[in-house]
Amino acid sequence: MQALPTHPGSTFLMNVSNTVRLAFCGKARKGIYVAGAELSGNSSVIPTKEKSHRVADEKIEKILKYQNVGAFQSLPMVMPSKDILCSAMRKAKMVGPTKGIINLAKRERNRGAKQLDALMKELAVPLRNYVERFPSNQNLHPYEQSLIEFTLGKGKYEEVLQAVDLFRRRITSIGKQQASVCAKSISKREAEQRLSEGFSKMEELFQNNGRAVDNLLNIAKTLRAMPVVDLETPTLCLVGAPNVGKSSLVRILSTGKPEVCNYPFTTRGILMGHITINYERFQVTDTPGLLRRSDGERNNLEKLTLAALSHLPSAVLFVHDLSGDCGTSVSDQFLLYNEMRERFGNRLWMDVVSKADLLSNSSSASYTTENNYKLVGPEGSLHVSIKTNQGINELKQKVHEVLLCELSKTKSMPPNYRDGGDDISEAIGLHSR
Ligand SMILES: Nc1nc2c(ncn2[C@@H]2O[C@H](COP(=O)(O)OP(=O)(O)OP(=O)(O)O)[C@@H](O)[C@H]2O)c(=O)[nH]1
Ligand SMILES: [Mg+2]
The missing domain is CATH 3.40.50.300 (P-loop containing nucleotide triphosphate hydrolases)
Incomplete structure (x- = not known):
């Protein structure tokens, strides 16, 4: 370890940064990060409490961001886009109007708005789950970050996740818009028409942009197939x-x-x-x-x-x-x-x-x-x-x-x-x- 003798605090900082890095890598597989224990360092100079705590907190925070090696094995299963669409359409079409509405026009626009809202949710929720459950690149172990970069290409992983998220937002916004238009129908016939138009629009949107989800599915397949490395096995x-x-x-x-x-x-x-x-x-x-x-x-x-x-x-x-x-x-x-x-x-x-x-x-x-x-x-x-x-x-x-x-x-x-x-x-x- 290097020490910078000219500045009392800096000796501690250098030691902290090294020991913390070692601490992370050692227990990375099990996800046990014993950074705190390492932070005593072996410095002969004791820095001010406040400063040392701040440095320690920053370092621990950084370390805790890292995931275990083996993150690729716990990636969520991604459904092919056409399966998500089929399942969403089927479930949405089963949604009925709120009970007790006697007026036909009211009942139909209520049913239409509810079905379009359900379709939007059935399409958007799986995408939100993927985006949330795929680990962000900077939280992965450095080895896995390298695997992603050199196997998929620089920035590709983030790009695909962003595309899925963008797609989700478009579905949500257009779905809400269609449901709202349907809810304003003045006749039963108009409500039926708006419902059918809404379904077609959402279907078309999903068919045209579903590639984003399929790209994510392919990425997950590639990453899951990577050999599993155990950091503690020689x-x-x-x-x-x-x-x-x-x-x-x-x-x-x-x-x-x-x-x-x-x-x-x-x-x-x-x-x-x-x-x-x-x-x-x-x-x-x-x-x-x-x-x-x-x-x-x-x-x-x-x-x-x-x-x-x-x-x-x-x-x-x-x-x-x-x-x-x-x-x-x-x-x-x-x-x-x-x-x-x-x-x-x-x-x-x-x-x-x-x-x-x-x-x-x-x-x-x-x-x-x-x-x-x-x-x-x-x-x-x-x-x-x-x-x-x-x-x-x-x-x-x-x-x-x-x-x-x-x-x-x-x-x-x-x-x-x-x-x-x-x-x-x-x-x-x-x-x-
Ligand atoms: N004559 C001879 N050929 C060998 C021997 N070992 C490997 N080869 C041949 O060398 C060639 C390359 O062997 P690989 O084991 O694929 O070499 P590698 O280093 O893994 O190659 P890359 O994956 O491309 O980096 C093959 O045609 C092998 O049959 C050997 O002991 N004697
Ligand atoms: Mg080889």
Whole structure:
């Protein structure tokens, strides 16, 4: 943690902001945010009560806004727009006039207004429920915010929710208008006509704009299908350039069965597999490949991989393909590797050279320069081949060791410190290498 010694209060502020962030991530899955406990900090300077309370309140408020990981699994079921319309029309048509009205014209306009009002409500209420029950983006866990941004596109989620809300408001306003017109009818015939016109208008409106609801339904389907991540289960994340053999290894190591193809970016999302060791369950994540380029140039698939690395606590298995088969040059893989080590090097980390069957020199040796990287990969890397099974048993063994190590690392941390954030290991002095 950094301290700003020049200003007494600022030391506390820096500590607060860090501990609070850790607190949120650690217990995020269970939705238990023990921010208050963390706010004692370890500052040697005690700020004024008022100021500290205000800062604490602001921070807690911020934290409490976050949802659990797993929000996508509790999204409401959205009905297709044509089903909402059919059901609303059927229910509205069953509404009768208020009892005891003898005058025919009065009775008919009462029935018409009530039916149009019922139709408006039957159409608008489900939409209001959707808008209210879909979590707002900023209240989601940062990992889920990234999933939304990089899977649906920036702003798409909010845009669709806004469209549904706008649609709801139009239905309410036009429905009220139609009911009011019908209620002013002076004859039975006019009331019947107004009722029929009102129904047609509402039906047409819903048919023309129902796409907003169907878009929301598709978004809910996409999000619900995202793999469920448990922040407290130790995880191994396979990373590397595209087409290097990450998914092939995930298939061998875990229950995950991602698609394997001989072209880049076959894996188009974060996929999960599981491994059980001594009754203990672990997660393995397959990720889209990363190219050697600046973050500004990255596509959404690459951004998804970086988001998973940043927000999920995980050990890293970096896959290197030195065979020239994957489409990313070995030099570029070397640069990518160095960049990732720099960014995420405080995680438990293992290097695997894939496609050993295609390499002439497949011995592991202690070389670190680029030229030697081209021959054998980073120091200590394991050479494996899924074609010949070379190194696979050793790989499984190593993966188990790393996951058990990740488990004890997780257990040794105070609950509120469990996070993928890179400053945590540093904060508690835990380094893999
Ligand atoms: N010869 C050989 N080919 C392999 C080996 N491992 C994977 N491959 C092939 O490499 C290609 C890419 O494998 P994937 O597992 O899809 O690679 P990936 O890194 O997941 O690719 P993306 O999802 O596109 O990033 C496939 O054609 C695999 O059959 C290996 O050990 N030896
Ligand atoms: Mg893949």
